[in-house]
Amino acid sequence: MIYLTGFADEAATDIDGQIRATKELGWSCIEARSVDGKNIHDLEEAAFDTVCRKLDAAGIQINAFGSAIANWSKQVTDPMDVTLSEVGRAIPRMKRLGTKIIRIMSFAVLKDCGPDDQMEKERFKRLRDIVKRFTDDGLTPVHENCMNYGGMGWPYTLKLIENVPGLKLVFDTGNPVFAVDRSRPEPCPQQSVWEFYSRVRPHIAHVHIKDGYVTPEGKHIFTFAGEGQGDTRLVMRDLLETGYEGGISIEPHLAVVFHDASVQADNTVRYQNYVEYGRRFMTLLREVKPDVRYS
Numbered sequence: 001m002i003y004l005t006g007f008a009d010e011a012a013t014d015i016d017g018q019i020r021a022t023k024e025l026g027w028s029c030i031e032a033r034s035v036d037g038k039n040i041h042d043l044e045e046a047a048f049d050t051v052c053r054k055l056d057a058a059g060i061q062i063n064a065f066g067s068a069i070a071n072w073s074k075q076v077t078d079p080m081d082v083t084l085s086e087v088g089r090a091i092p093r094m095k096r097l098g099t100k101i102i103r104i105m106s107f108a109v110l111k112d113c114g115p116d117d118q119m120e121k122e123r124f125k126r127l128r129d130i131v132k133r134f135t136d137d138g139l140t141p142v143h144e145n146c147m148n149y150g151g152m153g154w155p156y157t158l159k160l161i162e163n164v165p166g167l168k169l170v171f172d173t174g175n176p177v178f179a180v181d182r183s184r185p186e187p188c189p190q191q192s193v194w195e196f197y198s199r200v201r202p203h204i205a206h207v208h209i210k211d212g213y214v215t216p217e218g219k220h221i222f223t224f225a226g227e228g229q230g231d232t233r234l235v236m237r238d239l240l241e242t243g244y245e246g247g248i249s250i251e252p253h254l255a256v257v258f259h260d261a262s263v264q265a266d267n268t269v270r271y272q273n274y275v276e277y278g279r280r281f282m283t284l285l286r287e288v289k290p291d292v293r294y295s
Helices: 015-024 045-058 081-097 120-135 154-163 193-203 232-241 267-288
Strands: 003-006 029-032 061-066 101-104 140-144 168-172 204-209 212-214 220-222 247-250
Touching (some): 015 029, 015 045, 045 081, 061 247, 081 120, 168 193, 232 267
Parallel strands (some): 061 101, 140 168, 168 204
Antiparallel strands (some): 212 220
């Protein structure tokens, strides 16, 4: 059976609002990214203790950490100290919360460098170190196809799988919509969501739901799931028909874009938008598979 969850920091900055939105949707899980503006692995101990206490009292679990480890803000040329510190803080917090999955990435794409000049050996070496630290503790790191090396196209994600033992994937339905396929000759075409998904499907352990489209002028527009070019219905149908049993996590980006501070909304709009997105997504699932069951 699948379970539904979401990046509830798009509903509210504080943990109380995140819990409230989750319960209003009838869900029991949050994919933890930030609380009060700080990633969950960067919170002060007292603040983290408070989060744990409130989650426990509400009966809400953290199914995954949306960490900043090796993400689009980190360069493969940077010292590893910051990254290893994040890993070192995340592991005991995941254990305390009973969380088994953590989202990681593969460092930012090097600017002014071609797709085959991205310091692959160094990336693979660093990812092997990161992944081993988690898997040695029984935890599952999942790589997201975002603004990073693996997100340049499905061949790069599969290179990570081939070179980093123990690495699994979180597939984001919206990210390919807004990215060019750097495995193709210039001028690189937009990525195909379905092609990317089809190629990496055997390695998917978690799923993120975004959707949207690119205007002729190149502007990125986010939409409700199923209303953009993210092949959301097609991907969901295939997942459900092929026995997927992991989490599906909404990441609306309609009122708040986590990596773009210019996109914001007032607290009421954020909250209502997140809940509406979750409700519409549950409707989409029932349309795709009327007998769908989820927790």
